[in-house]
Amino acid sequence: MPNMTKQEIQDFGPDRLPGVGMTSIERARRAIDGGGYWNSNQQSGRRWPVGCVALEITQRCNLDCTLCYLSDNSESVRDLPLDEVFRRIDLIHRYYGSNTDVQVTGGEPTLRRRDELLAIVRKVRTLGMRPTLMTNGIRATRPLLEDLAGAGLVDVAFHVDTTQRRKGYCSEMALNEIRQSYIERARGLPLSVFFNTTVHQGNFHEIPDLVRFFRANAGAVRTASFQLAADAGRGVHGIRGDAITLETVSMKIEEGAGTPINFGASLIGHPGCSRYGMCLEANGKLFDAFDDREFIGRMQSATAHFELRRNDAWGVTKQFLQWLIANPAFLFPVLRWAVGKAWEMWGNLIVARGRVKTISFLIHNFMHSGGLDRERIGACVFKVMTADGPMSMCLHNAKRDSFILRPVELHGRGTGGYWQPRSGEITPTREPTAVKLAEPEGRTRLRGLALKRLLAQRRAWSG
Ligand code: SF4
Numbered sequence: 001m002p003n004m005t006k007q008e009i010q011d012f013g014p015d016r017l018p019g020v021g022m023t024s025i026e027r028a029r030r031a032i033d034g035g036g037y038w039n040s041n042q043q044s045g046r047r048w049p050v051g052c053v054a055l056e057i058t059q060r061c062n063l064d065c066t067l068c069y070l071s072d073n074s075e076s077v078r079d080l081p082l083d084e085v086f087r088r089i090d091l092i093h094r095y096y097g098s099n100t101d102v103q104v105t106g107g108e109p110t111l112r113r114r115d116e117l118l119a120i121v122r123k124v125r126t127l128g129m130r131p132t133l134m135t136n137g138i139r140a141t142r143p144l145l146e147d148l149a150g151a152g153l154v155d156v157a158f159h160v161d162t163t164q165r166r167k168g169y170c171s172e173m174a175l176n177e178i179r180q181s182y183i184e185r186a187r188g189l190p191l192s193v194f195f196n197t198t199v200h201q202g203n204f205h206e207i208p209d210l211v212r213f214f215r216a217n218a219g220a221v222r223t224a225s226f227q228l229a230a231d232a233g234r235g236v237h238g239i240r241g242d243a244i245t246l247e248t249v250s251m252k253i254e255e256g257a258g259t260p261i262n263f264g265a266s267l268i269g270h271p272g273c274s275r276y277g278m279c280l281e282a283n284g285k286l287f288d289a290f291d292d293r294e295f296i297g298r299m300q301s302a303t304a305h306f307e308l309r310r311n312d313a314w315g316v317t318k319q320f321l322q323w324l325i326a327n328p329a330f331l332f333p334v335l336r337w338a339v340g341k342a343w344e345m346w347g348n349l350i351v352a353r354g355r356v357k358t359i360s361f362l363i364h365n366f367m368h369s370g371g372l373d374r375e376r377i378g379a380c381v382f383k384v385m386t387a388d389g390p391m392s393m394c395l396h397n398a399k400r401d402s403f404i405l406r407p408v409e410l411h412g413r414g415t416g417g418y419w420q421p422r423s424g425e426i427t428p429t430r431e432p433t434a435v436k437l438a439e440p441e442g443r444t445r446l447r448g449l450a451l452k453r454l455l456a457q458r459r460a461w462s463g
Contacts, residue, residue: 004372009398012377014389017095024049024096031379037271040297044269044381047304051268051381052101052132053092053390057085057120059404061108063136067163067198069233069366069397070107077404078424082116084408088385089123095390098128099307103157110139118151125152130309132157132194136164137182149189154311157194157225158182162203163237172197172206176213183220192222192310199249200229201241207249211256211361218281219357222310226253230366232397239368246275249363253277257286261361265290266300268362269381272373275363280341282356283348287341289358295337302330369398407432 004012018024029045032038044051059074092102102124109117110133124131132155133140133148145156160179162172169175179195186193197203197210207226214224226249229240250263261277268274279286290296303323309315324330342349349356364382367373372394380392386403396403407418407430417426425432 002374003370004374004377008374009372009395010402012391012395014386014391015095015383016389028379028381032269035270035375035379037267037379039267040301041265041293042267043300043304044267044379046301048099048101049096050100050383050390051274052103052383053096054103054105054134054382054384054393055085055088055092055120055124056080056105056107056384057109057117058107058112060111061106061136062111062138063108063164063166065163065198065235066165066237067200067229067235069230069235069393069400071400071404072234073401073405074107074234077421079112080408081410081419082119084387084410084419085116085120086123087411088387089120089127089129091389092124092385093127093129100129101132102129103132103134105134108136108139109133110135110144114144114147118147121148121153122151125154130154134159134196136160137178137185140182140185142185145186145189145191149191153191154309155192155194155222156186157196157223159196159198161197163198163200163229163235172203172210173213176210179213180217183217187220190311193220194223194225195221196225196227198227198229199240199244200237201244204244204249204252207252208256211253214359215257215281215286216284218279218286218359221359223360223362224253225362225364227364227366230394230397231368231370232366232394233369233400246272246363246365250275250277253361253363257361259286259288260291261288262290262293262296263361263363265293265296270376270379272376273365273379273381276360278358278360280345280356280358282345282352285345285348286359287345289341292337292340295333298333299330302327366397367394369394372398 018027025045028049029038032042032045058079059070059077061070092100104120104124121131131153133153134157137158137160140156158179160175162175166175166178169178183193195214199207211224214221228244228249229237231239254261257279259279261279263275263277266276268276278289280289306319324334367376377392377395380394382393383390384393384396386396387408405421407420410417410419410426417428418430419426420432423432
């Protein structure tokens with residue numbers, strides 16, 4: 001399928017609300033089916049209508065990565081008003097319902113006021129969705145993580161890699177010192193810990209060693225996620241190179257894991273976008289949990305309605321056992337799988353005194369902004385919530401400025417008016433006011449000041 005033209009990219013709008021007779025999960029299934037990728041191992045359109053939705057709560061960042069999807073204009077954009085963030089959270093729920101994974105992201109979300117960040121996480125969780133904090137970790141202190149966990153945070157995803165040019169760390173192996181300190185910060189909290197690594201020509205060869213690090217921390221680290229470098233946004237890194245593909249990165253992960261991993265048993269949307277695999281760990285060794293593709297497909301289909309709270313292993317186990325008792329036809333296949341795994345792992349199980357941990361590997365293949373595959377955009381499972389609805393992250397990154405620089409119509413509380421992203425002012429019309437206003441005194445008082453100015457303006461105009 002040919003790539004999208006510039007005109008197509010410009011015209012392609014956010015998804016419409018699911019309508020009568022077509023739920024969002026049916027829509028997701030139709031998109032996968034349309035490409036000929038529907039089968040019993042597919043999760044999109046079966047377990048969920050969307051893999052995750054990014055909620056960008058700031059465009060600011062405290063790093064300057066060589067690969068960054070933000071825009072050159074991002075730092076000049078004020079933080080979205082809290083009411084608008086709340087409205088977008090409600091929208092995510094209207095589109096996708098409970099159990100949706102919501103990535104609280106930016107920019108760097110911890111740059112947002114602490115009370116606002118906590119309120120955002122709380123609101124996501126109150127609606128029965130699963131909030132994940134996407135952070136570079138610099139400001140994600142232990143007290144903040146504790147407070148966020150108390151507010152309902154489910155996952156924390158630390159982004160650490162060489163694209164960030166952290167002073168004194170010139171390789172992925174050197175960065176393991178930072179990764180280890182982040183693991184210790186989150187240890188013991190009811191959070192599942194992810195690590196995100198952007199794969200580029202400079203660190204591709206380090207993937208096996210990095211996977212060995214994650215393997216040594218299995219359990220404390222629940223998911224190691226690898227994003228293939230994409231030429232999008234303000235990053236200066238440029239092209240990724242032909243050697244870096246879903247297949248070659250899968251092989252590097254297997255090399256570090258010390259075992260083949262079946263990346264085809266649990267499918268996440270379009271095969272050009274993602275790979276996912278899961279391993280069991282005992283005594284420092286990994287074993288592929290998904291090596292029986294047919295069994296995994298059957299089980300995942302039958303348990304597609306499970307909530308699967310990643311930070312509540314006991315709750316998930318209990319739910320599974322109750323389901324198994326109610327569905328005895330699955331008892332024998334489950335026992336056969338469990339006995340087979342125990343046989344394969346038995347020596348290591350004895351040394352580990354029966355303790356088994358899990359670790360997942362995810363590879364995501366973001367597209368270059370100049371090479372968007374229409375079919376993949378149509379079947380996208382990773383969306384960003386805009387003011388008008390969700391949109392594919394790849395597509396959003398290809399025209400980010402048209403979203404972040406556009407005045408936002410304010411809804412609710414009788415506010416009306418438009419929020420101007422560059423000044424933070426609230427104006428009665430979409431156009432920024434021609435009246436010269438003083439600079440706000442600080443971001444923390446931004447919204448209050450903007451409202452005061454609007455009222456003063458209105459008084460002046462009506463007088
Ligand atoms: S964001 Fe891009 S790479 Fe990811 S699922 Fe959507 S279309 Fe595919």
